[in-house]
Amino acid sequence: MTHPPLVFSPEVAQARDTGRAIVALESTIITHGMPWPQNLDTATTVEDEVRAAGAVPATIAVMAGAIHIGLEPAQLRALAQSTDAMKLSRADLAACLAQGRTGATTVAATMICAALASIDVFATGGIGGVHRGAEASFDISADLHELARTPVTVVAAGAKAILDLPKTLEVLETLGVPVIAFGQDALPAFWSRDSGLKAPLRMDSAAQIAQSHRMRAVLGLGGGQLVANPIPLGDEIARTTLEPLIARATDEARAQGIAAKDVTPFLLDRIVTLTEGRSLKANIALVRNNARLAGAVARELAAMR
Numbered sequence: 001m002t003h004p005p006l007v008f009s010p011e012v013a014q015a016r017d018t019g020r021a022i023v024a025l026e027s028t029i030i031t032h033g034m035p036w037p038q039n040l041d042t043a044t045t046v047e048d049e050v051r052a053a054g055a056v057p058a059t060i061a062v063m064a065g066a067i068h069i070g071l072e073p074a075q076l077r078a079l080a081q082s083t084d085a086m087k088l089s090r091a092d093l094a095a096c097l098a099q100g101r102t103g104a105t106t107v108a109a110t111m112i113c114a115a116l117a118s119i120d121v122f123a124t125g126g127i128g129g130v131h132r133g134a135e136a137s138f139d140i141s142a143d144l145h146e147l148a149r150t151p152v153t154v155v156a157a158g159a160k161a162i163l164d165l166p167k168t169l170e171v172l173e174t175l176g177v178p179v180i181a182f183g184q185d186a187l188p189a190f191w192s193r194d195s196g197l198k199a200p201l202r203m204d205s206a207a208q209i210a211q212s213h214r215m216r217a218v219l220g221l222g223g224g225q226l227v228a229n230p231i232p233l234g235d236e237i238a239r240t241t242l243e244p245l246i247a248r249a250t251d252e253a254r255a256q257g258i259a260a261k262d263v264t265p266f267l268l269d270r271i272v273t274l275t276e277g278r279s280l281k282a283n284i285a286l287v288r289n290n291a292r293l294a295g296a297v298a299r300e301l302a303a304m305r
């Protein structure tokens with residue numbers, strides 16, 4: 001075996017043959033980020049947003065020893081209903097494939113798979129980052145290091161507000177990852193448009209994002225870009241509403257000894273409960289919004305080729 005075990009869905013295979021714009025989508029948000037059945041609904045709707053933006057969606061997951069680039073409806077449904085899918089980052093991808101298990105790709109693993117499939121643009125909700133209390137727990141998402149080494153432009157709604165955002169920005173700066181706020185100066189904070197922090201960079205068009213993606217390749221810089229796209233106005237939850245709930249969920253996680261891969265899914269789930277479902281609605285709205293922008297960036301890049 002000398003080639004990566006990639007399996008393309010018919011829709012994605014055709015898009016590759018005809019040089020159409022493709023947007024990668026992750027699957028951990030489906031298996032570990034949202035409850036059934038909203039997870040399947042969201043995954044389907046997000047794919048439709050990419051299509052409406054004139055690009056082709058490629059949801060990525062590992063099944064039966066292969067990396068699937070694009071899932072057919074039955075596969076998407078099976079994944080959304082699975083209860084034993086692995087949460088795959090760089091560390092687990094090869095092991096999952098070797099053992100023939102099912103795995104959902106995080107931002108880090110989706111970037112790796114997208115790059116293997118020559119897909120430049122990827123849309124998600126929020127990336128992982130430096131957790132609150134990281135000075136004690138050392139919990140820093142592998143997503144940050146992946147952004148530093150794998151040349152994919154990731155469109156997210158900033159880093160999740162459950163994280164320590166100033167520390168997340170510092171690590172991204174150290175790693176040489178461009179953090180680009182879209183259409184505003186402030187770094188968005190996932191469920192809210194404004195984190196209170198200024199983003200290091202700002203761009204106002206998909207074309208600029210595509211240009212700088214190309215320029216990084218030309219310069220041989222390696223690594224990706226993080227585009228922080230604010231949640232639409234009507235969908236946001238105020239930071240002041242969320243902050244006490246996040247603090248509470250974080251305390252609960254610590255008290256219950258939640259660690260490693262379980263931290264992010266635990267916090268997201270608790271915040272859905274504590275906001276009585278509002279955070280889930282906001283999460284869905286922001287992923288859709290990111291899919292639209294990623295579609296536009298992918299089209300710009302396809303037009304440049």
Ligand code: PSU
Pocket residue numbers: 026028029032033034105106107108124125126127128129140141142143260261262263264268283
């Ligand atoms: N964005 C969401 N929901 C999620 C995630 C992102 O809206 O569930 C997932 C992504 O797959 C991301 C992961 O890579 O959470 C981060 O996990 P960790 O903090 O363990 O690295």
Ligand code: MN
Pocket residue numbers: 139140141142260261263
């Ligand atoms: Mn972690």
